[in-house]
Amino acid sequence: MTTSVSAALKHWPFADFLAAGKGLGLTDPPVIDGPAGPTVVRDGRTLANFASINFLNLQDRADVQRHFLDGIARYGLTTGGSRMTQGICRPHLELERELCAATGKERAISFASGLLANLGFVHAMTHHMNLGQGWEIDNQDAVFVLDRDAHWSLWKAVENLTYGRQLFAFRHNDAADLNRILSRLEGKKTVVVFESVYSADGTVAPIGTLLDLCERHQALSYVDDANGFLLYGAENRPFAAEFDALRRADFVMVSFSKSVGLEGGAIAGPTDPMLALELLSGTSMFTAAMQPPTASTATRIMRLLRTEPAIVDDYLRRVAVFRERLAEIGFPPHSTPSYLISVPAGDDATAVELKDSFLARGYLVPVFFYPAVPRNKPLLRLILNAGHTEEHLDGFLRTLADLGGRLGLGGAR
Ligand SMILES: Cc1ncc(COP(=O)(O)O)c(C=O)c1O
CATH class of the missing domain: 3.40.640.10 (Type I PLP-dependent aspartate aminotransferase-like (Major domain))
Known part of the structure; x- marks a missing residue:
């Protein structure tokens, strides 16, 4: 099927805008199959998912x-x-x-x-x-x-x-x-x-x-x-x-x-x-x-x-432990101990590399860039999912310590 594009569209500089942002990988979202929860199948690959706002994962019940x-x-x-x-x-x-x-x-x-x-x-x-x-x-x-x-x-x-x-x-x-x-x-x-x-x-x-x-x-x-x-x-x-x-x-x-x-x-x-x-x-x-x-x-x-208050109590307990473990490997999260965990990710270029390296190793880890955060102060914004296994969390922390060391981030030990 042919699609028609109006000549008048040339007055809107979308193409240049998209070209300039291509490096950040945000301009043509990948495709998700199956439910998004503690893991997600993205473009055919299963990733441990630290991006989902459906963090109690009750849709699985x-x-x-x-x-x-x-x-x-x-x-x-x-x-x-x-x-x-x-x-x-x-x-x-x-x-x-x-x-x-x-x-x-x-x-x-x-x-x-x-x-x-x-x-x-x-x-x-x-x-x-x-x-x-x-x-x-x-x-x-x-x-x-x-x-x-x-x-x-x-x-x-x-x-x-x-x-x-x-x-x-x-x-x-x-x-x-x-x-x-x-x-x-x-x-x-x-x-x-x-x-x-x-x-x-x-x-x-x-x-x-x-x-x-x-x-x-x-x-x-x-x-x-x-x-x-x-x-x-x-x-x-x-x-x-x-x-x-x-x-x-x-x-x-x-x-x-x-x-x-x-x-x-x-x-x-x-x-x-x-x-x-x-x-x-x-x-x-x-x-x-x-x-x-x-x-x-x-x-x-x-x-x-x-x-069933244990659903939230257990979740928040795991969040607290995860925050402590982040600090132990040299990535202390933002000091407010809420479940929305943010960790500084260097400058924009380093953060893009970090995000891509996580992806290559099987972790979907969102990075917030400007305007969500101040310019060139990107944050890893991690959301622990109630359905994450200990293996997901251990693997994530090992990967962060390793990548952090390579990219000169955090006080990685
Ligand atoms: C503080 C705040 N207000 C409002 C919204 C919008 O909520 P909804 O996703 O239900 O439209 C969000 C969602 O990201 C939010 O974080």
């Missing part, structure tokens, strides 16, 4: 798979329409109720992804909507204050707000800087946005301290808990104080693509804004929702993680 199939039989494959035109499908309603129970919030709304939850929230909180007959809302006077390292989806959501008037940024995890900004916004309709756990380097927000400031300055708080959801907060887990404080946030956003290992996102918060979000977010009414079996299985997994 027979009961989870059965539940998903049962969800198809009971609810079908698609919602087939929006909540406004048809109504809320039962599995979405149950998911939202479960999320309310988990977060201590009154009401929740689900979206097809976490990104759409973030975009929809900011849209609803900053827009003017006139539906006629006196049914009108004007939120254009809202002000957003974001942590500088907030996720791409959050910065995308606020990109039309005028910086310095409707939009401010505070230094990453810096409560004093947030306080300085909020002091200047006294009396404004302000929303403070930060993450619980930051995906690039695994840092954790001082959640309680930041929420104290929001309360003191009467600003609303919106915490993107995509990466921390269902992992932390219990007494015997890391970051207990930070995550217990999360219950005080006005709004908590979650993604179901991380600990839950499916796809979708949601926001939990007070009843009125949550109900209004269905109408005002745009990303609820004007796009597809989570598929019903996915929503139903997300609820099932949330309950599973509550009733």
Whole structure:
């Protein structure tokens, strides 16, 4: 079959852009066959996988798979329409109720992804909507204050707000800087946005301290808990104080693509804004929702993680041991002991060599380059998978020590 390419495309310099980035191996993704989990079959080769955000690997459980199939039989494959035109499908309603129970919030709304939850929230909180007959809302006077390292989806959501008037940024995890900004916004309709756990380097927000400031300055708080959801907060887990404080946030956003290992996102918060979000977010009414079996299985997994806390406890214990072993071989990870493990990988050229050498030896190890991290400060961003065997971990550490020695990285011994 012949394909036609418009001559007008010459005005967009995509070809030059792709050619310039070819060396990084990011411009034409390899093909994956079979499920992506602790291992992955990529272009026909089986690799130990340190890239998957489905780190609890619950999709491997027979009961989870059965539940998903049962969800198809009971609810079908698609919602087939929006909540406004048809109504809320039962599995979405149950998911939202479960999320309310988990977060201590009154009401929740689900979206097809976490990104759409973030975009929809900011849209609803900053827009003017006139539906006629006196049914009108004007939120254009809202002000957003974001942590500088907030996720791409959050910065995308606020990109039309005028910086310095409707939009401010505070230094990453810096409560004093947030306080300085909020002091200047006294009396404004302000929303403070930060993450619980930051995906690039695994840092954790001082959640309680930041929420104290929001309360003191009467600003609303919106915490993107995509990466921390269902992992932390219990007494015997890391970051207990930070995550217990999360219950005080006005709004908590979650993604179901991380600990839950499916796809979708949601926001939990007070009843009125949550109900209004269905109408005002745009990303609820004007796009597809989570598929019903996915929503139903997300609820099932949330309950599973509550009733079988050993799933997360064991995982976090293995993460802690793995971090210690990285330090022992001269690659101490970022000092925040979260499950998102980042290790400096030299400069860009060394990091590309490291990544390629890992691949050649059977390990898929992601490297984060700019803009995910500052320029020429690439990071190995490792995610241990609950399905990794000890052989996977031993082999990875041996390979890192060897490659590190060859490339002059870390304090390799
Ligand atoms: C902090 C943060 N927020 C939002 C998202 C988007 O979530 P989703 O993958 O469900 O769209 C991600 C995913 O990478 C994330 O790390």
